[in-house]
Amino acid sequence: xxSDMIKEFPALFEESMQEFIPTAGMRTPVIDEAMRYSLFxxxxxxRPMLMAAAYEAFSGExxxxxxxxRAFMTALEMIHTYSLIHDDLPAMDNDxxxxxxxxxxxxxxxxxxxxxxxxxxxxxxxxxxxxxDRAQERQSDAVYAMTYLSRAxxxxxxxxxxxxxxxxxxxxxxxxxxxxxxxxxALLAAAVVTGAVLxxxxxxxxxxxxxxxxxxxxxxxxxxxxxxxxGDEEQLGKPIGSDEKRDxxxxxxxxxxxxxxxxxxxxxxxxxxILDRVEGDTAGLKAIIASLAGRSF
Amino acid sequence: xxSDMIKEFPALFEESMQEFIPTAGMRTPVIDEAMRYSLFxxxxxxRPMLMAAAYEAFSGExxxxxxxxRAFMTALEMIHTYSLIHDDLPAMDNDxxxxxxxxxxxxxxxxxxxxxxxxxxxxxxxxxxxxxDRAQERQSDAVYAMTYLSRAxxxxxxxxxxxxxxxxxxxxxxxxxxxxxxxxxALLAAAVVTGAVLxxxxxxxxxxxxxxxxxxxxxxxxxxxxxxxxGDEEQLGKPIGSDEKRDxxxxxxxxxxxxxxxxxxxxxxxxxxILDRVEGDTAGLKAIIASLAGRSF
Numbered sequence: 124x125x126s127d128m129i130k131e132f133p134a135l136f137e138e139s140m141q142e143f144i145p146t147a148g149m150r151t152p153v154i155d156e157a158m159r160y161s162l163f164x165x166x167x168x169x170r171p172m173l174m175a176a177a178y179e180a181f182s183g184e185x186x187x188x189x190x191x192x193r194a195f196m197t198a199l200e201m202i203h204t205y206s207l208i209h210d211d212l213p214a215m216d217n218d219x220x221x222x223x224x225x226x227x228x229x230x231x232x233x234x235x236x237x238x239x240x241x242x243x244x245x246x247x248x249x250x251x252x253x254x255x256d257r258a259q260e261r262q263s264d265a266v267y268a269m270t271y272l273s274r275a276x277x278x279x280x281x282x283x284x285x286x287x288x289x290x291x292x293x294x295x296x297x298x299x300x301x302x303x304x305x306x307x308x309a310l311l312a313a314a315v316v317t318g319a320v321l322x323x324x325x326x327x328x329x330x331x332x333x334x335x336x337x338x339x340x341x342x343x344x345x346x347x348x349x350x351x352x353x354g355d356e357e358q359l360g361k362p363i364g365s366d367e368k369r370d371x372x373x374x375x376x377x378x379x380x381x382x383x384x385x386x387x388x389x390x391x392x393x394x395x396x397i398l399d400r401v402e403g404d405t406a407g408l409k410a411i412i413a414s415l416a417g418r419s420f
Numbered sequence: 421x422x423s424d425m426i427k428e429f430p431a432l433f434e435e436s437m438q439e440f441i442p443t444a445g446m447r448t449p450v451i452d453e454a455m456r457y458s459l460f461x462x463x464x465x466x467r468p469m470l471m472a473a474a475y476e477a478f479s480g481e482x483x484x485x486x487x488x489x490r491a492f493m494t495a496l497e498m499i500h501t502y503s504l505i506h507d508d509l510p511a512m513d514n515d516x517x518x519x520x521x522x523x524x525x526x527x528x529x530x531x532x533x534x535x536x537x538x539x540x541x542x543x544x545x546x547x548x549x550x551x552x553d554r555a556q557e558r559q560s561d562a563v564y565a566m567t568y569l570s571r572a573x574x575x576x577x578x579x580x581x582x583x584x585x586x587x588x589x590x591x592x593x594x595x596x597x598x599x600x601x602x603x604x605x606a607l608l609a610a611a612v613v614t615g616a617v618l619x620x621x622x623x624x625x626x627x628x629x630x631x632x633x634x635x636x637x638x639x640x641x642x643x644x645x646x647x648x649x650x651g652d653e654e655q656l657g658k659p660i661g662s663d664e665k666r667d668x669x670x671x672x673x674x675x676x677x678x679x680x681x682x683x684x685x686x687x688x689x690x691x692x693x694i695l696d697r698v699e700g701d702t703a704g705l706k707a708i709i710a711s712l713a714g715r716s717f
Contacts, residue, residue: 147575147583154575154583209538213511214530233511234586237534238579241506241541245574248545252567262559270549277542278444278451282535286444286451289531400641 125410130364132175133168136196139187143197143250147242157231157239161204165222169343169415170203171196173251176411177318177332180403191261192321194254195268198247199314204287205243208236215289218322248273261321269316269413280309296377300341303374308340319403328401338394339412345387346416348373349380391416422707429472430465433493436484440494440547444539454536455543458501462519464638466712467500467611468493473708474615474629477700481619488558489618491551492565495544496611497636499573503582504539505533512586545570556616565614577606593674597638600671605637616700625698632698635691636709642684645670646677650679688713 140162146155174196175186186192211218211226212233219229228236244266251272255265274280284306288294293302316329317335324332352375376385398405437459443452472483483489508515508523509530516526525533548569549694552562572576581603584590590599612633613626621629649672672680691709695702 145571147492153587154580158643182692187614205538212534214509214534219670237506237509237511238583238586241502241537242575242583244538244541245570245579249567249570249574252563256560256562256567262563263553266549266552266559266563270546270553273542273546273549274442277546278442279457279538280538281449282542283444286532286539288537289535290450364562381687 125407125414126245129167129411132252133166135187136168136171136175136200137163139193140200141198145246145249147230148217148376153187153231154238154242157227157235158242160230161227161239162243164204167188167415168200170199170310172411173311173336173408174318175316176408177315177324178322180401180405180408181322181324182317183404189321190374191258192318194250195272195285195317196267198250199272199310199317201213201247201250202272202281205240205247206281208240208243208277209405210285212236219311225396244276247276252378263321264323268320269322272313272317275309275313280305280313281307284309287370299372299374299377303341303344304337307344309338311340311343312336315408320360323403324401325402328403331397331401333392338390338397339416342387342390342394342416345374345383345390348375349383350411351375352380379401387416390412422711424703425704426469426711428465429469430463432484433465433468433472433497434460436490437494437497440491442543442546450528450532451535451539452533454524455539457527458505458524458536459498459515461501461521462606464712465497465542467496467607469708470608470611470633470705471496473705474621475619477702477705478616478619478621478625479664480701486590486618488551488555488562488616491547492569492614492618493561495547496569496607496614498540498544498547499569499578502537502544502608503573503578505540509533526629541573544573561617561620565617569610569614571633572606572610577602577610580606581606590669593671596669596671597672600638601634602643602684604641605634608637608640609633612705619700621698621700625700628694628698632691632694635687635694636713639684639687639691639713642671642680642687645672646680646684648672649677684713 144159144162175192178186178189178192184191188194188240196219208227210216211221212228218226220226225304227239231239248269251265251269255262255269258265276282278286284302284304287298287302293299312333315332319332351373374386378386391413395409398409441456441459462662466687472489475483475486475489479486483493504518505524507513508518509525517523524536528536545566548562548566552559552566555562573579575583581599581601584595584599590596609630612629616626616629648670671683675683688710692706695706695709
């Protein structure tokens with residue numbers, strides 16, 4: 124059952140991550156603690172789960188059996204986690220709570236939170252480089268996957284999206300979607316594409332998967348905007364209506380709830396349709412995406 | 421003349437960097453501007469210069485002729501630059517000036533400075549990954565060099581040193597030196613070792629070079645502490661006596677000027693002695709190190 128798998132995945136993945144995390148050692152236990160605090164602060168582990176599903180679609184091997192893949196899953200979650208730590212800082216979104224827990228700078232102080240974020244971003248590339256260094260005949264796939272992921276997390280992707288967000292350069296539907304595509308879509312696409320690369324997908328399939336993942340990312344992001352208006356606080360891990368209180372422009376504030384629901388459904392359906400055209404066995408991937416978008420499948 | 425080379429290097433290197441810098445594009449010109457502002461804010465370009473000299477010691481080829489090396493030189497300077505941007509933030513050292521110019525957050529705001537730092541750290545790995553992806557028969561050397569550099573810039577190296585610094589866990593000579601070794605020495609060692617790896621040095625030589633570079637780093641760092649007491653503001657690019665004003669513990673405050681001068685000289689001499697035992701032609705490397713330590717050679 125996919126729904127059981129989605130529930131069980133986080134604990135399995137968290138156990139798998141332990142093998143890869145670099146530590147500063149005895150003189151600086153606090154930065155190790157700060158990095159682990161956020162890395163193990165829960166969450167659905169959506170990005171590594173998508174990477175694992177994409178890998179399995181092409182390799183036919185369970186994700187647990189590939190150390191190379193598990194290194195990349197860990198690295199991806201480190202990148203996602205560092206971006207949350209820095210996003211929550213007083214100079215950025217100034218959030219005290221994330222998933223119902225105190226944010227990193229509330230617990231460890233702003234200086235250590237900046238360093239913990241830097242440490243996790245750097246660690247992601249330590250983990251991937253080390254995995255590529257060990258990869259032998261898979262080395263060129265590993266290097267290509269690292270290149271793809273590094274672009275998606277940089278100024279051409281996630282950080283570029285955060286820069287649009289911070290500078291407030293989005294006041295219409297089109298520019299909000301462009302921001303979402305970079306800020307959220309790029310890393311989701313990288314999750315799926317790098318999983319497929321490591322699993323041995325063709326270039327044509329890699330390309331289709333990237334488009335499908337960006338569309339799924341749009342659906343997830345619009346759904347987040349909807350939940351901020353209609354959800355409950357427990358589900359969100361933060362107060363309801365926080366977007367509106369901050370006067371944030373979101374897809375919902377621009378187009379209304381009804382249009383947002385329709386468009387999220389449309390993006391999701393387009394994503395699933397594209398996955399049907401892929402040669403690998405994308406049943407698991409489709410089920411995860413549909414399930415996470417709150418639809419049974 | 422080495423002294424001419426040291427003067428001419430920065431302009432040549434800055435020209436060489438232009439080829440590699442990723443850009444966010446039209447929706448977010450400000451993050452591109454913020455990253456370039458600090459990347460091109462001057463400085464001796466010590467780390468890439470050491471990397472180039474180590475490369476030349478073993479390859480026999482001028483640094484300008486290796487695109488792979490130039491990518492790694494750029495990446496190293498991006499890592500050094502991001503660490504300065506984040507170090508200068510209000511929550512860290514809270515510096516308004518760096519090398520006589522306004523710091524990044526003064527010009528672009530704290531939020532954009534955090535992102536520009538993140539963008540440069542990420543870009544360093546984009547540049548190295550892309551270079552490794554193109555490296556063909558040099559790929560395994562490139563991956564090994566990237567692994568070495570990523571460890572040196574992470575919690576086992578530079579970020580670990582910054583965490584010791586921030587947490588104030590150094591109150592004696594030994595722990596100050598341990599902090600310097602991580603905060604400054606690790607990245608200098610990586611500069612020399614990765615240059616040597618890409619230049620084709622043996623493992624034995626890589627090892628010797630790493631030790632020599634850490635010792636040179638100690639000499640440079642102690643010399644910085646001395647300059648903070650005895651230098652002039654123009655040379656430093658910041659006010660004299662700023663360490664003392666902040667009640668900072670440095671090697672000079674712990675051991676006094678006389679001992680500090682002796683120990684800097686000793687570290688430098690040990691570094692040069694080790695370089696004599698290396699098989700490659702380290703004359704250029706030795707001349708740069710001795711020259712930068714303010715001694716004629």
